[in-house]
Amino acid sequence: xxxxxxxxxxxxxxxxxxxxxxxxxxxxxxxxxxxxxxxxxxxxxxxxxxxxxxxxxxxxxxxxxxxxxxxxxxxxxxxxxxxxxxxxxxxxxxxxxxxxxxxxxxxxxxxxxxxxxxxxxxxxxxxxxxxx
Numbered sequence: 001x002x003x004x005x006x007x008x009x010x011x012x013x014x015x016x017x018x019x020x021x022x023x024x025x026x027x028x029x030x031x032x033x034x035x036x037x038x039x040x041x042x043x044x045x046x047x048x049x050x051x052x053x054x055x056x057x058x059x060x061x062x063x064x065x066x067x068x069x070x071x072x073x074x075x076x077x078x079x080x081x082x083x084x085x086x087x088x089x090x091x092x093x094x095x096x097x098x099x100x101x102x103x104x105x106x107x108x109x110x111x112x113x114x115x116x117x118x119x120x121x122x123x124x125x126x127x128x129x130x131x132x
Contacts, residue, residue: 005047015132041103082130
């Protein structure tokens with residue numbers, strides 16, 4: 001069932017705050033999926049998901065090659081699951097990366113410092129599938 005990302009239930013929002021890992025899927029240029037495990041944060045006010053990473057990561061290189069790509073973040077815990085779908089972009093902007101690192105530290109734990117290598121993948125979520 002599809003859900004409006006700006007109007008999720010309290011259960012869904014709580015599930016997206018709980019500490020869970022997810023898979024990030026980004027389509028390659030040839031249409032095949034690149035899938036990798038990630039931690040992410042959810043901002044319900046802007047319907048935005050953020051993944052912190054580093055400059056050399058394959059997911060970053062895929063996004064830098066074209067600017068944006070369709071992406072999906074899927075979080076699963078038993079019978080509860082949510083998939084956040086939208087367009088992903090990557091940024092090296094220090095302020096945006098610092099915000100993403102702070103959010104990540106609240107949900108998981110403070111990550112190691114990547115300095116100038118820090119990148120943030122931002123997914124502008126336009127659809128949420130699943131149940132929680």
